[in-house]
Amino acid sequence: EIVLTQSPATLSLSPGERATLSCRASQTITSYLAWYQQKPGQAPRLLIYDAFNRATGVPARFSGSGSGTDFTLTISSLEPEDFAVYYCQQRSNWPLSFGGGTKVEIK
Amino acid sequence: EEQLVESGGGLVQPGGSLRLSCAASGFTFSSYWMHWVRQAPGKGLVWVSRINSDGTSTSYADSVKGRFTISRDNANNTLYLQMNSLRAEDTAVYYCARDRASRSLNNWFDPWGQGTLVTVSS
Numbered sequence: 001e002i003v004l005t006q007s008p009a010t011l012s013l014s015p016g017e018r019a020t021l022s023c024r025a026s027q028t029i030t031s032y033l034a035w036y037q038q039k040p041g042q043a044p045r046l047l048i049y050d051a052f053n054r055a056t057g058v059p060a061r062f063s064g065s066g067s068g069t070d071f072t073l074t075i076s077s078l079e080p081e082d083f084a085v086y087y088c089q090q091r092s093n094w095p096l097s098f099g100g101g102t103k104v105e106i107k
Numbered sequence: 108e109e110q111l112v113e114s115g116g117g118l119v120q121p122g123g124s125l126r127l128s129c130a131a132s133g134f135t136f137s138s139y140w141m142h143w144v145r146q147a148p149g150k151g152l153v154w155v156s157r158i159n160s161d162g163t164s165t166s167y168a169d170s171v172k173g174r175f176t177i178s179r180d181n182a183n184n185t186l187y188l189q190m191n192s193l194r195a196e197d198t199a200v201y202y203c204a205r206d207r208a209s210r211s212l213n214n215w216f217d218p219w220g221q222g223t224l225v226t227v228s229s
Contacts, residue, residue: 030196032166033215034215036152036216042219043218043219043220043222044152044202044215044216044219044220045217045218045219046146046207046217049207049213049215049217050215053224055207055217056217069169089152089216091213091214092213095154095169096214097154098152098153098154099150099151101151
């Protein structure tokens with residue numbers, strides 16, 4: 001089973017700042033990684049799939065990069081609505097798995 | 108608008124059963140693989156099960172295999188999850204989610220329903 005480790009667990013930033021979130025896989029997953037955003041009391045929302053493709057309607061300030069075992073989600077300039085928990089997910093190996101999440105909170 | 112609406116959650120005793128439903132609208136339901144994903148209170152996301160577009164192929168996480176059954180009714184645009192022999196550790200919000208791609212298996216989840224809470228407790 002592939003384990004996804006997200007870091008940091010919590011990121012404290014101010015609106016307008018750049019956020020850099022990391023997801024590391026326990027073995028190579030090529031580019032089979034997605035990122036989801038979850039706000040309190042809401043369902044997750046797909047942001048990025050196949051490592052760098054933005055889902056429909058996702059603002060351009062969200063970008064994904066990486067391949068193999070190391071991946072990054074970057075939010076270029078945080079908007080108030082971006083403060084949330086972010087999860088990565090892999091589909092390379094069975095079973096499908098998610099990372100533990102990174103909470104982006106207002107500093 | 109593409110929409111998924113879950114129902115059927117509630118409080119059930121250990122060893123009991125529950126059937127969740129997920130009503131789909133705004134897209135051609137019969138063209139997509141569908142998934143169930145759960146989230147225990149305050150915890151992360153865990154994939155539970157998936158079913159292909161015509162209901163002939165299913166897969167389960169090891170933690171629910173033999174206890175849960177996924178099915179679908181394409182005539183009524185509805186996804187189901189029959190949960191038997193429930194345990195305390197099955198307590199979670201259960202989300203249904205559509206596979207991102209039509210007519211193929213993508214294993215990316217988009218969109219998601221709002222979730223339904225299942226609580227297993229005596």
